[in-house]
Amino acid sequence: MCDYLMKIILGVSIRCGLSWFEVNTLLIPMHLQDLKHWILSKLNLLNWTLEVYDSLHHEGPHNYKVREALECMSKFIPMLADRISLFEFKPRNPPRTFPIPITIMQGIPQQENG
Template sequence: MKIILGVCIQFGLSWFEVNTLLIPMHLQDLKHWVLAKLYLQNWTLEVYDSLHHESPHNYNVREELECMPKFIPMLADRISLFEFKIRNPLGTYPIPVNIMQDIPRQENG
C-alpha cells in the first residue's frame, strides 16, 4: 500500500496523481518478464510480452497473471482510490486484461 500511495519509492507519485502505471512483472513459472500497463482512467490492463505468441505460451502468461485483474481493484478499493478514479463497478472487477499482439518480438525465442 505504501507503493500505491507513493510513500516508499524515491521520486514516486501516488496512484492518485497518475493515469497510467507501468508494472514490470516476473512470471515465476515461465522464468520470464512482461510489462503490464494499467490505465487508471478506464481500468484496463495491457500486457506486453516480447516472446512470440504461441498457444501454450499465451495460455501460461494468462494463467500467471490471473490474480492481477482481481487484486488491483481490491487494493484500489482499500485506499479509496475509486473516489478519485471513477469506475464502473461491473466493468472493472475483474479488470479486463489484453495481451498485446502487434508489438516487436524477440528473435531468439
C-alpha cells in the same frame, strides 16, 4: 504483503514514487519465473484496463501462464483500490471490484531468439 502493496499505491514505499492518486498510467514490469521471461504490463487508471506487452508472444501454454500471472493482479488491484477509496478519484463503473480486463497486445516487436 497487503500493507506493502498499499504503501506502493500511496507512493510512500518507492523513492521518488508518486501515489496512484496522482498518475493515470502505471508501467509494471513482471518476471515470470516459470517462463524465465520478463513482460511489461500497462495499467490504465482512467479506463481501468490492463495491457500486456510480451516479446515472446505464443499461442497455448505460454499465453496461458502470462494470463494466469496477470489474473491475480487484475482481481487484487480493484479490491485494494476500493479499500483506499481510489475509485473516488479514478472512477470505475460498477461493479468496481470486478477484475480488470486483460488484453495481450498483438503486433508488437518479437524476439528472434525464441
